[in-house]
Amino acid sequence: MTLLPRPSRVLPLAALRPGPLADRYGRVKRKLRVSLTDRCNFRCPYCMPEHPHFLPRSALLTRAELRRLLRLFVGELGIARLRLTGGEPLLRRDLEQVLEDCAALRAVGLERISLTTNGALLAPRAARLKAAGLDDLNVSLDALDPQTFARLSGGREVQPVLEGIAQARAVGLPVKLNAVIVRGVNEDEILPLTRYALAQQLPLRFIEFMPLDGRGAWSRDKVVGEAEILARLRQEFGVRELPRGGDPAAYFALTSRAGQTEIGVIATVTNPFCASCDRLRLTADGALYPCLFSERGVNLRDPLRAGADDRTLAALIRDGVWHKDAGFVAHPGYTRRPIAMNALGG
Numbered sequence: 476m477t478l479l480p481r482p483s484r485v486l487p488l489a490a491l492r493p494g495p496l497a498d499r500y501g502r503v504k505r506k507l508r509v510s511l512t513d514r515c516n517f518r519c520p521y522c523m524p525e526h527p528h529f530l531p532r533s534a535l536l537t538r539a540e541l542r543r544l545l546r547l548f549v550g551e552l553g554i555a556r557l558r559l560t561g562g563e564p565l566l567r568r569d570l571e572q573v574l575e576d577c578a579a580l581r582a583v584g585l586e587r588i589s590l591t592t593n594g595a596l597l598a599p600r601a602a603r604l605k606a607a608g609l610d611d612l613n614v615s616l617d618a619l620d621p622q623t624f625a626r627l628s629g630g631r632e633v634q635p636v637l638e639g640i641a642q643a644r645a646v647g648l649p650v651k652l653n654a655v656i657v658r659g660v661n662e663d664e665i666l667p668l669t670r671y672a673l674a675q676q677l678p679l680r681f682i683e684f685m686p687l688d689g690r691g692a693w694s695r696d697k698v699v700g701e702a703e704i705l706a707r708l709r710q711e712f713g714v715r716e717l718p719r720g721g722d723p724a725a726y727f728a729l730t731s732r733a734g735q736t737e738i739g740v741i742a743t744v745t746n747p748f749c750a751s752c753d754r755l756r757l758t759a760d761g762a763l764y765p766c767l768f769s770e771r772g773v774n775l776r777d778p779l780r781a782g783a784d785d786r787t788l789a790a791l792i793r794d795g796v797w798h799k800d801a802g803f804v805a806h807p808g809y810t811r812r813p814i815a816m817n818a819l820g821g
């Protein structure tokens with residue numbers, strides 16, 4: 476684990492000056508994840524509460540409000556990459572219009588527009604998403620076995636997701652796969668998912684189960700850690716670690732008689748990457764969460780609706796980012812807060 480430097484003692488006023496959007500540990504922010512809705516057509520037990528209470532529609536940021544905030548984040552505050560997520564972002568009917576608004580921000584420095592989806596509703600919309608400006612997609616795929624998939628999605632089918640992946644690729648959208656591994660549920664899927672990724676030549680990343688589920692069911696023993704994931708892969712593949720880049724995932728080259736591929740492991744629990752974190756999160760109701768493990772967010776929606784100007788909003792954002800916590804390294808257990816992953820935007 477990389478240690479963070481001691482936080483700067485400089486007063487937050489310094490954080491309000493123009494310049495890179497940075498926290499008190501000197502970590503500059505370049506990526507923003509935007510949750511477009513807390514609603515979802517899946518009920519993944521590692522994410523959703525058993526009986527979710529969704530936000531009323533009036534609480535969600537409208538397209539116009541999103542456009543205003545995203546212009547500020549990109550044009551004024553140096554965010555270069557946007558990832559639209561949720562909940563399930565494909566449940567948002569104006570997703571294509573939101574993408575068009577994002578695409579307009581390329582003129583003020585936006586480099587990439589990505590989307591994270593469960594993929595079930597992707598196939599019929601893939602071409603429109605691409606036409607609206609989407610650059611690439613992450614699709615969550617935790618299992619290929621139908622029963623295990625149903626267990627991890629709240630009774631859904633895997634086939635529409637596979638069709639969504641195929642259709643996205645057919646229209647020219649690069650796809651990456653993400654799989655959360657939960658002990659006793661899908662560790663037996665590590666090898667089948669890797670074989671599938673190799674056969675399809677799709678990048679795949681395994682994600683450790685994080686203590687952020689809405690059901691409070693996480694425990695350390697349910698985490699299948701990086702070392703164990705690699706041990707399973709070694710049963711079938713030669714595994715060689717690749718030099719670490721700025722990505723939260725560590726990457727490994729895999730070789731077997733069937734061919735070669737690369738997989739990533741996002742080891743938030745056993746090997747946190749907090750020291751180099753360059754991300755922020757905006758919830759569907761307009762709260763800025765500087766960290767996945769932040770206990771509370773900075774409410775941007777209410778000042779926005781009350782008529783705050785860009786300078787005021789930028790100051791709120793800079794101040795919130797400045798106070799970003801050290802991350803999982805500082806809170807290596809449950810994060811108690813009123814919202815779950817589906818609302819925060821994983």
Ligand code: SAM
Pocket residue numbers: 515521522560561562563564591592593613614615653654655682683684685686687688816817820821
């Ligand atoms: N619905 C979309 C999806 O599933 O891809 C986007 C939202 S989902 C909250 C984003 C990502 O968070 C998914 O890859 C999901 O697997 C991951 N996730 C949710 N809860 C998690 C947890 N407790 N630990 C690790 N990853 C989690």
Ligand code: SF4
Pocket residue numbers: 515516517518519522523561562563593615816817
């Ligand atoms: Fe929905 Fe994604 Fe959460 Fe699963 S992980 S319940 S698909 S938001």
